[in-house]
Amino acid sequence: MKTTLYYRIVLVSFLFTSSLTSAYAFQKDKNKFVVVIDAGHGGHDSGNIGNGHKESTIALNIALRVGEELQKNNDVKVIYTRKKDVFVTLRGRAKIANDADADLFVSIHCNAHHSQASGTETFVLGVANTKRNMEIAKKENEVIFLEADYEKHYEGFDPNSPESLITLSFLQEEYTENSIKLARMVEDNFEKDLKRKSRGLKQASLWVLHNTYMPSVLIEVGFLTNNAEGKFLNTKAGQTKMASGIKKAIFDYKTYIEQNVGEDIYQGSGIDTDRIEISGESQIIKNVVFKVQISASSKEIAPKSYNFKGLTEISREKAGSIYKYYHGYTSDYIKIKQMQSSALSKGYKDCFVVAYKDGNKIDVSEAIKSASN
Structure with missing residues (x-):
């Protein structure tokens, strides 16, 4: 069998990831729509601390509020990657989602920038990396360096290498369209319902998204480094408001899936x-x-x-x-x-x-x- 360069890239990526995640270790409740809520960072990884506000704490508070709201619906099962201030590896977060055979993976973060930049962003996995998106990818992927024995678990992957980032996108391709659908719903809710500034849907090579085998998004709920936005996100009212927007998007997505009777839901193949x-x-x-x-x-x-x-x-x-x-x-x-x-x-x-x-x-x-x- 002849093998193209594309296949070699995909194969390298597969060999790199196959030892990290064992999907479907247990079956999800087949009568439930399973959502994994991932609060970014935690433990000795505080994330960014813009204006003195701690990303890991704010992300966790929002994640817990999203989960609380989702669980009011008996058709939904919520699984958290963490429920307290502990460190969870990137591969561990993906494994939780895959073992649960989840329908959605939603990772929650707070942004930072050297300027007074503001607004929400929702990321899906992709190779359309602008300079700014590449910076985001590097920032989130560099959490790998905080893990013990990261050289063994992420052998051959360099968060600072464009080539490494490009290979991340291939294995999540099967779920890209639905990830984009959810991401658009999230940003629409932030902008139209919550009247927050939206920077839109973005694509970036984020490790925590590439190794999940379901539609997945990473939400940046705002910039802690922006004076007004950071202050807002550090309040209970602000966190509750952002959680409501995420919750609504997830329910909107669930409804969209259930109402697409007879239409293709999963679009595109995992490997072309x-x-x-x-x-x-x-x-x-x-x-x-x-x-x-x-x-x-x-x-x-x-x-x-x-x-x-x-x-x-x-x-x-x-x-x-x-x-x-x-x-x-x-x-x-x-x-x-x-x-x-x-x-x-x-x-x-x-x-x-x-x-x-x-x-x-x-x-x-x-x-x-x-x-x-």
């Missing part, structure tokens, strides 16, 4: 397999099963050909309150790519290939890698 060169008439990968996810819906639809534009080999799987629908079931990677092309021709423009090994979902890159071993 169209960029991986393949050759030959078949490529059987032992012990691996490939399927094409064609849609996801809150409505249970009979997995019959006539319900899916004539596509055959339809299967259905429930994840939380969402039903996912698949086309195909094969260990032949080339055949599944052909089936993906067929689904695309039927109008399922956002369909993508998924892979399973021993009944557990794995990255497509891992499946492909196993073929060359």
Whole structure:
């Protein structure tokens, strides 16, 4: 099998992360919408201390208020990465979310700048790093250096290297569209409902986002270094107000997902397999099963050909309150790519290939890698 430069980058990134996170160590409550709330920093990592205000404390207060509000809805389960002033590693935060098989990961932070800059920003993972976004990424990723044995756990990753930052984006690609959807809702609520200044949705290569296997955002609720904004965020009223905006965005997102009946929910593939060169008439990968996810819906639809534009080999799987629908079931990677092309021709423009090994979902890159071993 020929391998492109893109595949090499993805493979390096996969090898780097595969030893750090074991997803799905336990199953989430299938009847709940699971949200992991991550209060940034903590313990010996105070974050920024603009105007004497402590980021780790403010982020924790807001996170707890968001969680309290969410838990008033019986359909929502909240998991915190921390509930007190303790240090949690970046890989530990991601592992909590992955082990919970969460529907959302929301990380809360406070910003800082040498000027009187102000406003909220919500980040999703991406390679569209402006100079300012690169600074944010470096600042948040450098928390790695506060961890014991960071060289062992993050071997080969340099928070100050643009090349390292670029590789972070590939493994979260599957969830980018939904992450952007949530981020827009957060910023819209801040600006329109709370009348706060919004600096908009941004993309940056943030380590804590790249290793979570669900839609994920990092919210900067404002600049502690701005005199007025810092003072506001350091009050109970200010923290409650910002928490209300985040809570509302999460509920808006949940409603959006549940109301997209019959439409694609997860858009784009975790690995863009169209960029991986393949050759030959078949490529059987032992012990691996490939399927094409064609849609996801809150409505249970009979997995019959006539319900899916004539596509055959339809299967259905429930994840939380969402039903996912698949086309195909094969260990032949080339055949599944052909089936993906067929689904695309039927109008399922956002369909993508998924892979399973021993009944557990794995990255497509891992499946492909196993073929060359």
